[in-house]
Amino acid sequence: MSELKRRPLPHDFHPQVPEFTVASDEVAPGGTLGSAQVYAEGNRSPQLRWEGAPARTKSYAVTCFDPDAPTGSGFWHWSLFDIPASVTELPAGAGSGAMAGLPEGAVHVRNDYGTQDFGGAAPPPGDGPHRYVFTVYAVDQEKLGPDGDASPAVVGFNLRFHTLGRAQLVAEFEVPAEG
DSSP, rough: OOGOOOOOOGGSOOOOOBBBBBESSSOOOTBBBBGBBBTTTTTTOOEEEEOOOTTTOEEEEEEEEESSSTTOOEEEEEEEEEEEEOOOOOTTTTTSTOOTOOOOTTTEOOOOOSSOOOOOBBBTTTTEEEEEEEEHHHHSSSSSOOOOOSSSHHHHHHHHHHEEEEEEEEEEEEEOOOO
């Protein structure tokens, strides 16, 4: 995918907020997603840890978004919120399957696959590299407001007004053209 076809990142339209740090033992910034985070292979959410969020943080939200999906509106792979402020790490697989490792009270909404979990990368063959934006939001409320039946867009709407700080990690993945 050429630079001209790349769509804006999801935060390009939100108010500026302080940045903090997110890192992963499985996903390198600017790197390529491994098979563990690919839908047809491992389909497992990566380990994530963060630090440096604003002192007033009352909870966190975590999302994964592909702005390069050929949909006109991108593709939500993961949307999780109401993570207690005392939690600063999610283990690998926390958003997948039985969701072991998620803190009590955390809420998943459906991704664009239609399931309430992490859905791995699955760009169309030959569409070029897609960016996967893993974002951790520092939130000014313990409970963001939506429930598990909300869409990622509703979660994003609420995050726009309640984000104190943001950390993001961007990696790519592509499927070569068939044949």
